[in-house]
Amino acid sequence: MAKGDVQMRVPDQLTYEESATLALGAITVGQGLYQKSLKLNLPTDPIRTKEHVLIYGGGTATGGLAIQFARLSGYSVITICSGEDSERLKLLGAEECFDYRDPNVADKVRRLTGNNLQYAWDTVAIESSAKICANALSTYPGTQYGATNPIKSPRSDVQSSSIVMYTMFGESFSFGAQEFARSTEDFEFAKMFMGLTEKLLREDKIKTHPxxxxxxxxxxxxxxxxxxxxxxxxxxxxxxxxxxxxxxxxx
Known part of the structure; x- marks a missing residue:
């Protein structure tokens, strides 16, 4: 059983196999980039100024979607990924790709952004990725670090947050030892965002993951x-x- 309000129709140009790669990555991006963590502008209201956002793990299915959504929202996207994924991710909208194996990767991101990077979203969300994001973010106040797992930035001056996308269904549930209350707000956001994602897919503005x-x-x-x-x-x-x-x- 599935709630019809948060489902997406498969557009004519996609096969079921291609559509299956979206899974629940879309709402993970929705909550992480827009609703809960970074609170960026939606693609329906793109920014008009130059502002960077860092996506750690751009080569993942969720990271690739995040790159595309952030680009549609008007942001200049930087991603940290495997070097072999760089060309594919640039086609998705990443302006710069850095290899996570480079020991100087955080310094390179900070130099590129002139120490002004305010937003980092981590789709790998482990201790090493959180540290790299922390070292790439600006030293000025107001920086945001969002993650797909419950991990915090090692910097106390960075605001950290994580998401559990199952709240999209508007039902109470348990996840491990933690209990989650029903969230009407998250359900309403999911209805809006899944509808937006369906529209962007239909217009061929979003590509699915290989x-x-x-x-x-x-x-x-x-x-x-x-x-x-x-x-x-x-x-x-x-x-x-x-x-x-x-x-x-x-x-």
Whole structure:
């Protein structure tokens, strides 16, 4: 069962396999960039001045979406990613790409932005990525660090926040040991943002993440999870067709 108010129609130019790579990344971007963490201008009200935003993990499915949305909102997008993803991410709208393996990456971002970077959104959200973002952000007051996991910036002068996108459904739930109350506000935002995302997809202003179609449908998912844990999946999202699932009566 799914709430129809927060679903998106698949546009004619996309296959179901391509659409599957969006998953819940869109609302994660919505909450992280706009509603909760960075509170940037929406694509419907783009900024008119030069302002940078840093997306850490641009090569991830969520990071690639974030680059595109931030660009549509008028921001100059910098991303930290794997070097092999740079050209693809520039096509999505990143103005500058830096390799996360470069020990001087944070200094390079700070020099590029003239120590004026106010916004960083971290789609990897581990201790090392939070540290790089902290060192890239401006030393002036008012800097914002948002993350997809509950991790804080190591800098006390940076405002940190994280999101749990399941609040989009407007229902109470538990996540680990934490209880979340029903949020009508998050549900209303999700309805608006998923509608906006559907429109941008239909207008071909948003590209989906590269998909890797795997065999055996749902029966292949556990193997795919093992590949993810082993670090064998890079720059692509595993996709499975339910119709490809073997009939257990025929196995």
């Amino acid at each position: 998909g890797v179609l795997k065999e055996h449908g749902l029966a292949g998912v556990l193997e795919g999870l093992d590949e993810l844990k082993a670090g064998k999946v890079r720059s692509g999202k595993l996709v499975y067709r339910i119709a490809d699932t073997p009939d257990p009566r025929e196995c």
